[in-house]
Amino acid sequence: MTPYPSRIAVDDAIALIREAAHSHRTGTESLAFNRAGGRVLADAVNAPIALPSFDNSRMDGVAFAHASLTAEGTTWLRLVGEQYAGVLGGLHVGPGECVRITTGAPMPEGTDTVAIREDIVERDGGIEIPSGLRAGADVRRVGEDVPAGAGVLRAGQVLTPARIGLAAALGLPTLTVARRPTVAVFTTGDELVEPGLPLLPGQVYNSNRDLLMGLLRAEGLEPTAWPTLPDDPERMQTMLGDAASAFDVVITSGGVSAGQKDHLPGLLKAHGRIGFWKVRMKPGMPVLFGAWDRALFLCLPGNPVSTLATFLTLGRALLDGLQGRDDPRPVWQARLGGDWRKAHARLEFLRGQLAPDGEGGLRVVPNAADASHQLRAAADSNALIVLAEGLRDYADGDIVDVLPY
Ligand code: AMP
Ligand code: MG
DSSP states (O other): OOSSOEEEOHHHHHHHHHHHHHTTOOOEEEEEGGGOTTOBBOSOEEOSSOBSSSOEESSSEEEEOGGGSOSSSOEEEEEEEEEOSSSOOOOBOOTTEEEEEOTTOBOOBTOOEEEEGGGOEEETTEEEEOSOOOTTTTEEOTTSSBOTTOEEEOTTOBOOHHHHHHHHHTTOOEEEEEOOOOEEEEEBOTTEEOTTSOOOTTOEEOOHHHHHHHHHHHTTOOOEEOOOBOSOHHHHHHHHHHHHHHOSEEEEESOOSSSTTOOHHHHHHHHSEEEEEEESEETTTTOEEEEETTEEEEEEOSSHHHHHHHIIIIIHHHHHHHTTOOSOOOOEEEEESSOEEEOSSSEEEEEEEEEEOSSSSEEEEEOSOOSTTOHHHHHHOOEEEEEOSSOEEEOTTOEEEEEEO
16 A cells, blocks of 8 residues: 555546645735736625726617607607716706717616617707507616625636626726745656757657647746756756755646656655555556655656646646636537547547537547657647547447537
């Protein structure tokens, strides 16, 4: 028996990550509302004003009191002024009178109904109003979108552009959000060469650093890439130890299996703490999680598709937990576009092309190149297809979960 959980289910790994992330929450900061896009809201927001904050016209036209209209036929109303969007002009509209009004203009005193421009006729210094208008037609009432004081945003929500727009509409100058975790990215392996340099026999270009940097930036983070680590435990200890003392999160790729050159499990065990090692998933089985100094460590397997799949499932769970995000990540369902035989009992994340099926559903076509080094198939795809734990033959049309990426 290992002194830490091993060969655990993906859901259990996510639960352990969430637990660790919860005790390492990043704290909060106050940001100008227009700098807070993409952040996780830390405090609930209540509306300081109502929306709309005054009764106003929904359309361009004329405003009047509904009581001025005759029961049947059109009504001629004398035009006594105009109220455009902006400051309320102090007009008072009496019985038998109307004013020109534009969209968003406040309803002048004495008016409660709008007739739209397209439906009216101008004649003899006044306006013919058609019959059949209901009281309050084309008026947007104060508070009908948001009553003053209402809770409009919850802690844990991600600040989408629409939510930033709402904060602006409410006049909120600042929002309290979770601080972004600082993330150090390490790739490891004596065989790695940076793109642009000559490739000697036996070497491979480092794909995972910029794969990870891109994934992290897509989460709105500003990760720091460190020079690639050789498979040398002393060098690794020094550099990882430095990062462990300075960053919230250290993400590594490679060196997590049980080979002669896989030093990460031993280093984490000796200098930090292992949270779990090995998850029953394919690709990504040897993934390692733990803590060292002030940082949480997520050590991803080196095969590029394993790096991708473990980041999308476990890495994002870690970042979400650290920031207290509770907006769920989208998990969709789609019909499998083809037969698939699951040759392994582990939960499998296939790569596939997800698209509308033209009949109101989604269809996902698995890529046949399913090995964990086949990065091209991942690049040709836009979703992970989740095949649950256990052996099973899948048939064309079976419903599967998909994680778009
Ligand atoms: P490892 O997890 O270190 O045993 O590596 C597994 C496989 O992934 C090996 O074929 C490595 O050469 C490859 N690999 C590891 N790191 C990277 C990287 N950063 N970029 C591309 N391939 C890598
Ligand atoms: Mg390696």
